[in-house]
Amino acid sequence: MGAWLILGALVELGERTRAFRASAAESWRRLTGLPRGAWGMTLAHLGLGVFVLGACFETGWKLEAAETLPVGGRLSLGEYSLVLDDIRGVEGPNYEAERGQLRAFKGERQICAPRPERRFYPAGGQTTSEVAICTRGIDHLYVVLGERREAAGQPVWLVRAYWNPWALLIFVGPGIMALGGVVSLSDRRLRLAAGRKREAVA
Structure with a gap:
C-alpha cells in the first residue's frame, strides 16, 4: 500500500x-x-x-525481548545484544532514579550506549520509566529499565528491549x-x- x-x-x-x-x-x-x-x-x-x-x-518486523539481568548480564534481541554494565543512583530535582548503563551491539560491533532510567517521585509516590532510544538510520532500538529484584542472593534488574525497523x-x-x-x-x-x-x- x-x-x-x-x-x-x-x-x-x-x-x-x-x-x-x-x-x-x-x-x-x-x-x-x-x-x-x-x-x-x-x-x-x-x-x-x-x-x-x-x-x-x-x-510486522519488530522484535521484543525481556530478561532479568545482573550487572554484566547480556540480553539477546535477534542480531542485536545488550550488556548491562552498571546501575547507578541518580538524584533529580524532584525524583530519585536508578540509571542503567548498557552497551548495545550488532554482532560484535557496538552501536550505542543506552542509559534508561527508572524514576521514583517521592511527592506523588509515582514510579516511571525513562526509555533510552538508539537511532540507527531509520531504525529505532528502545531500552527500558524495570524493577530491581533478587535472584540467587544477588540483585538483578528487568531489562526490556524493542527493535523497531523503519520506525x-x-x-x-x-x-x-x-x-x-x-x-x-x-x-x-x-x-x-x-x-x-x-x-x-x-
Whole structure:
C-alpha cells in the first residue's frame, strides 16, 4: 500500500511533466511550471506512502525481548545484544532514579550506549520509566529499565528491549504531508478560488 501510494504520486508527476516522452528541456519546463497545488498533492501522497511503509515494517518486523539481568548480564534481541554494565543512583530535582548503563551491539560491533532510567517521585509516590532510544538510520532500538529484584542472593534488574525497523518513517511521513499542505495553501490560485466561492455564497 505504501509503495503503491509513492509510486502513484511519482507516476502522476511523470505524467504532468511528460517524463521520458518529451525532451529533457520540455520536461524540466513543465516541472518548474507546475502549480503549487500540484506539488502539495504530490508531497501529501508521498508522505502518506512513507508513513504507511514505516507503520507496516514497524508492526510486522519488530522484535521484543525481556530478561532479568545482573550487572554484566547480556540480553539477546535477534542480531542485536545488550550488556548491562552498571546501575547507578541518580538524584533529580524532584525524583530519585536508578540509571542503567548498557552497551548495545550488532554482532560484535557496538552501536550505542543506552542509559534508561527508572524514576521514583517521592511527592506523588509515582514510579516511571525513562526509555533510552538508539537511532540507527531509520531504525529505532528502545531500552527500558524495570524493577530491581533478587535472584540467587544477588540483585538483578528487568531489562526490556524493542527493535523497531523503519520506525523513523512514521514521523517523517506526517512531516512530508504537512509540508504538502503548506505548499498547497501557498498556491494563490486556490486562495482566489476560495474567495470567489465565498463571494458567490454571500
